[in-house]
Amino acid sequence: MLFPKLQQKLLERAENNSLRKLTVSKGMVDFFSNDYLGLARSKELSEKIGVEYEKQKGNFNGSTGSRLLSGNSEYVLKVEEELAGLFRAEKTLLMNSGYNANISILSAIPQKGDTIIYDELIHASLKEGYRLSFANRFPFKHNDLEDLELKLKKGKGDLFVVAESIYSMDGDTAPLKEMVILCEKYGAHLILDEAHSTGTFGENGNGLACALGIEQKIFARIYTFGKGMGIHGACVAGSKILIDYLVNFARPFIYTTALPVHSIVSVKCAFDYLKEKPELAKNLSEKIVDFRNNLPEKIINEGRYVESNSPIQVIKVSGNTEVKKLAANLQSKKLDIRPILSPTVKEGEERLRICLHVFNTKEEMELLYQSLNEFL
Ligand SMILES: Cc1ncc(COP(=O)(O)O)c(C=O)c1O
Known part of the structure; x- marks a missing residue:
């Protein structure tokens, strides 16, 4: 009796025009990936990773166990120390993904009788x-x-x-300085997800809190490496007590196989590479300004543009059918822009999510502006 129930759920999705499918993008202009700085496709970075991997791989392909058992190494500890320097934290703890890091912190730290107060749009x-x-x-x-x-x-x-520093489906920025003041006033602990600001904001990509100089006032910061850094994994940055506590109580950290050495090498090399390439962040901010300057005025006048200084730019298009149609029109011009449907966002808040990248050419940007003018 289970399969008919599951099938019914899928049918309901299809009827709402919200059925999710796995697709492969081919021969299109990338305006949809989180590879804002182009590091995921950087041949130069790939070569650096290759060289460092040859030095570090030893006899193991995988990490062979949890960090608390056989999955730890001097090398992982050294990379964590380097990350602590970059993120100006007492300590950091590598996690297998941002998803894991977020579950770890919120499931392990707030206890019965405590209160979690969250922005309604968190991930x-x-x-x-x-x-x-x-x-x-x-x-x-x-x-x-x-x-x-x-x-x-x-x-x-x-x-x-x-x-979150930068909201993933809106691209807008949290009023962090004011939030820190409020947290101090009420003795609250701020947990900040820096997923989309890692690599793209701050000195050498150390995120928004560091850029604002408020990092010491934040209880826990989560940096992810699968977006602007173009690789995979994440880390939590904060006090020694926070990290020691997570090592002891965070089940998604304890009961999983640690990242393989190739991932750890990639983390080190990606941050080293970014340090050598300050022009990437500059190029990205120019693209963002260019997009904002060329956005069709009617979109702003109709209140459909979400103010954003980040590489995530959003235009609201109410209704799954409508937003899918618009995305299909843009895709017919070879622009890979994906519709964000409800229930991923609230009904009526459906949108086009346009991601800007250092590698998007002038011609591609022009085509984007022309097409937005034509279809919106
Ligand atoms: C705001 C935010 N936090 C966390 C995550 C999860 O990070 P990861 O992809 O490393 O699991 C995402 C990814 O979609 C995100 O957008």
Whole structure:
């Protein structure tokens, strides 16, 4: 009796025009990947990784176990130390992915009687994390400091505020300085997901909190490497106590095979590479300014543009059918732009998510502007 039930669920998705399918992009212009800095496709970085891997690989392809058993090495500890220097933290802890890092922190730290107060637009992995916690939880309105303060007043036990530097489906930025002040006022602990600002903001890609000089006031920061850094994995940065606690209590860290040495080498090489290439961040910010300057005015006038200084640029198009149609029109021009459907975002808040990259050429940008003008 299970399969008919599952099939019914799939049918409902198809009827809502929200059925997800795995597709492969071929011969299209990339305006949809998170490879903002082009590191995922950098031959130069790939060669550097190859050379370092030859030095470090030893006799193992995989890591052979959990970090607490056979999956640890001097090399991993050294890379964590380097990351701690970069992110200006007492310690960092490598995680297999940002998803794992977020689940680890929220499932392990807030306890029964504590309160998690989260921005309503936080990523699914953070939501998954609080679902695994016994703490109370409620959302505050997106980037709304007044609502956050109201919720802070209602919180009980230890208070945790959860936010992202750059929101993944909106591209906008959290008012971090003000949030830090509010957290200090109510003794709350800020948990900050820097997934989309890792590599793209701050000195040598060390994210928004470091760029603003408020990193020491944040309880836990999560940096992910699968987006701007073009590779895979993540780390948590914070105090020694935070990291020692996660090593002891974070189940998604403890009960999983550690990243293989190739991934660790890639993390080291990608950050070293970025340090040598400050022009990448400069090029990316020029692309962002260019996009904003060339966005058709009617989109702004109709209130469909989400203000963003990040490589994620969003145009709202209400309705799954409508947004899918628009994306198909853009794809017919060989522009790979994907529609973000409900339920990934709220119904009525469907959108085109356009990602800008250092490697997008002037001609590709022109084609994008012309096509947005034509179809929107
Ligand atoms: C804001 C945010 N946090 C965390 C993650 C998960 O990171 P990872 O892809 O490394 O698992 C994502 C990825 O989609 C994200 O957008």
